[in-house]
Amino acid sequence: MDSHGQVEQRVVWCVIDSGIGPLLLAATREGLVSVVFHATDAVRDRAVERLASRLGTEPVEAPGSPLLAEAIRQVAAYFAGERRDFDLLLDWSLISGFNREVLRELASGVPYGTVVGYGDLAGRVGQPGAAQAVGMAMGANPLPVVVPCHRVVESGGGIGGFGGGLETKRKLLALEGVLPEPLF
16 A cells, blocks of 8 residues: 555566567556567567556566466466467556447457458447548557457458457467467
């Protein structure tokens, strides 16, 4: 507790290896709050600064924290091909409004090994003309991989964009059997 009797927000983070490079995982007492691709030193430092600014407390590197243990285990199992669904507490505090609604629908309604179009996802949340806004929500996703924005594609069959880079999106879709593995 702080000096005003309020429970202090605690943010812990770590970097783990994955099939798509280093991932930064951050959690609060509420759940996993952030996943960041390509977590090299510079990317990691910017992500930790952004979390501090957005959450109002300095994140602490704590790879052994119980707040991160289950997320680490499940993400590792996903990349090992041993897990298809995540069963984690999620802290949605970094996203709100339409974006949160779209990401919650994505997390619950688009299973492993399937894809959905931007427009189709917009329709699922009652906004059939909001395909572009869905694209913006995907770009704002603070929990990629766990909230699977890589499963959102263009209606014409194109792969669409991806904040982690198109090669990362291809690898995730190949892992899930949606795309063939690259030959080399």
